Amino acid sequence: MITDTLDFIEDAVPEAMxxxxxxxxxxxxxxxxxxxxxxxxxxxxxxxxxxNEFYGHEEEQEAYEAAIEWYQYNMIGAWxxxxxxxxxxxxxxxxxxxxx
Numbered sequence: 496m497i498t499d500t501l502d503f504i505e506d507a508v509p510e511a512m513x514x515x516x517x518x519x520x521x522x523x524x525x526x527x528x529x530x531x532x533x534x535x536x537x538x539x540x541x542x543x544x545x546x547n548e549f550y551g552h553e554e555e556q557e558a559y560e561a562a563i564e565w566y567q568y569n570m571i572g573a574w575x576x577x578x579x580x581x582x583x584x585x586x587x588x589x590x591x592x593x594x595x
Contacts, residue, residue, distance in 0.1 A: 508532045512578040514570075517541055525581055533577075538584040542566060 500521050504511055508524050511534040520540035524532045545562035546555075571582070 504534055508534070510578065512575065512580055514541075514580060517544055520544060522583060531577055534580040536580055536582050538582040541570070541582065 500523065501513075501518055504513070504521060504524055508531075511524060511532065513521070513534055514536065517536055517540070520536040521534060522537050523535050525535050526532045542559070542562050545565050546558045549558040549561040549565075573579070
């Protein structure tokens, strides 16, 4: 599935900016009037990926908080031009990340 989505994006939007290390979170691309298409990532999978990076050094709740902070500063807070990827947040799944 990951390869299929990545291949789909690379064929449909060859100029799309992709995030290294998060191919498993890539869900497609978005189109909107007046803008070029941009890659779209599943927020929850991105946060899980980041938690996995921090989890070996911290407890689960601390890893979650570190992942959120990293995401907010380095991903949402990083504008790299019109092709900056977007993130799909599905509210019903957010609590699943930390077992609530």
